[in-house]
Amino acid sequence: MVNKSAHNALLDWYTTDGRHELPWRKTNDIYHIYISEIMLQQTQVNRVRDEYYPKFLARFPSIKTLAEAELDEVFVLWSGLGYYSRARNLHKTAQLALNGLPCEKKELLKLPGIGEYTASAICSFGYRQNIPVVDTNIARVLKRYFGLLEVQDKTLWEYAASFVNAADARAHNLALMDLGSLVCLPKNPQCEMCPLRLECKGKGEPELYTQKKKKEYERLELFYALYIKDGKIALRTSQEKLYKGMLVLPNTEPIEENFIAAFKHSYTKYRLTVNLYHVDKITDEFVWVELKELENAPISSLTKKAAVFIEKKGEIYGF
Template identity: 35%
Template sequence: MALESAFAARLVAWQKIHGRHGLPWQVSDPYRVWLSEIMLQQTQVATVLGYYARFLERFPDLPTLAAASADDVLAYWSGLGYYSRARNLHKAAQTVMAEFGGAFPSRREEIETLSGIGRSTAAAIAAFAFGQRETILDGNVKRVLARCFGVDGFPGDKKTEAHLWLLAERLLPADSRDIIAYTQGLMDLGATVCSRSRPACSVCPMLDACVAARDGRTAELPTRKPKKAVPARETVMLIALHDGKVLLQRRPPVGIWGGLLSLPEFESTLAIEDWLAANGEGDVLPAWPVLLHVFTHFRLTITPQCVPLQRLAANHCAEDNHVWLPLAQALDAGVPAPVRKLLLYALEGAPRHPS
């Protein structure tokens, strides 16, 4: 196809003039490239910028990250979401130190063995940090290719995705010296021009050869994922307060908010009354307004239940996964975003809506 043969050259030329330049992770240091690629997964550049700088200030290099505690890493990731990324980042840093002598691997196949790194992310690191001729295929790239070449089918479907990988490999520039500009160009084109809604087709370097633009199909390509009903869940979160401190509970290492400190959860207010009877003396105050938190796959309705305790039982919360922290200190710990809202609400003394 004519576009296939011209795609890389058009993209490289466009990126050098119109692409994004001067981003803090546009360097050859594999640690900084890797960190940015993990943070940018399912997160916008504007959001990542602040977290990226703060994280690097605390963990300036891979050995520092590997030697840190999981709690410290999660605390500096707090608010960025998708916390498995932070746990995998920490684990991968330790693997690089233990199995690669502290030197970040340069080959895509080796990078892909590290925790939390799939084929596309490994390819991006190999291209940006080491100039390797590897192809990426994230969500933005899938959208660009589906529109430019008229690829039907939901990109998450295995057959469609396999087709897109083969196409992406054919489109790579022949000269590996162009791989950085080409890879950045793919990301830039998808993020700033070929956006999901309202694509700026008039400034696209592929306009005259794009199938979707030619056939008026930009709204239907790539094919959308079949919609499913979003499940709804409910929980009651206990805000137990005593002597200026709040009770937090370590969540299991896997699952939602895995490994983070969070507020203890109960099925009902009655269950909290039973907890109070066993753990001390105090009042179960009227519930605060509910807080809605939306995850990728479900919606969680949180009923915050505040319980100021005048006295703790002698055997209160002997479990290792419970800890009392001063409210201000709890805010700086690795806690999920909705829990942070509730802690701020408690610190300010209520009673306004925590959202």
Template identity: 60%
Template structure:
């Protein structure tokens, strides 16, 4: 095992992604923020845009707790999965002096599940605990030849491999090996520090599964109501885009839309249709927004696309 650990850490020291900003800080808030942003989101988007901008606005967990939910959602705008931002804000308000440091206490906080609780313990506090994201899961399945493994079995194997003297670097190393070497397709086994003792090296494709796709088409209908260059937006209350501002939703209609565009999420391919309206139904709070100042509002990418279309001069109104 000593040899394996040395190979893993030796590889990490030479090839690991040491330039990631959240790996060069011991500020738990920064590390926690990075883990929330990185959930379901690619490193490059977080690193170049959202992480530095968010920290500029909310440099400490106390500053985040002081902010309104709307301000937080505005800085999250475009990143998707907006419940992450709402839970982050809720945690900041619960945290007081700072986040708890134990796995169990972290797990009890909103938006912190098994992965994130372990990541904060290992990456933030160098606690001896195994972290398993999808990349590490793939490495473990191949290394221990476990094509059909439960999360519990995977964790037991991760614990067997865990280097308790450098748990932070060990887990980061496995993560980098997963995303840089032990790729889902055509893994680079010849470059892998685990190749000497990897039990799945002869059939790496056995340990990855293809997701089923299959999508559904849907139509969405929104109203456009302008006044003095401003546009009416309402606050969403349903699960989708909760807390964000959107154009006022309409019932299905056969009228000819003034504009349409496509957008997709998860398995849905949406056609979004926009209609001019002169009254608003319901008693929702209305926000009269300047559609050219999109940075100031909590808007989804879908709503931003719609506003761009509406505020773009004529001649540029093709789909997408």
């Protein structure tokens, strides 16, 4: 049974040191909370808070406005966040939940792009239900606090449920999240500052609980064409899993005399080498996009990187 002093110490710490200023914590709008949770997956808090979250909600302030928008519009505001399936699922979910997101976890799990964590977060942070939430930061805190090594996710969620403070589950979950983000760090945790240090079983060797298998990445080499004419660039709609539905550069055969530049790019599990070639025609289906409007088009971060070379090499190739 969890010592009440641990609960009290955790909430006291959260009161004074928690990230209360985050805009999605100062609203009761379920849709806004949902948007923040999707954006925060694989994206730094500061980038979401300062750039993407306010811009997205300014354009799509309600689930209805998002549902009625074209997917291309959603991609434009998502550009640079990566993991574009999140944007597609946001759009699909909005169309399926025009009357608002359901308040039951099992119903939320039926919607595109909403998994165990996101459903729990919406229920806890939005609907203020007495349920556990486990993200990467909370998982690290729980593993160290309970001394859990090589534990399966199901077991971790069970421990989280046993630890929830029924008096204020929302604040409890947010406190654990902030503790993992600010104090119980993957490397060099600040154990002396932790409100749970007295009962923490992992404080002696905290690194034991953060050891991970080395990630294996798939390396790909891509060959793209820069077909530019009269201040416009040719782009195609991607049908591949990589950037599906977004405007990307056309593929081309690598011809040495047409080579412009190469750059590295990372995307999820892929490590890409991108080669750019100047061409004066392409056979694939494409659309023209004004170069001056390129940044407002639904393009990927990879295409944005390529645009830098258009600026650099424009005079040489007559762009």
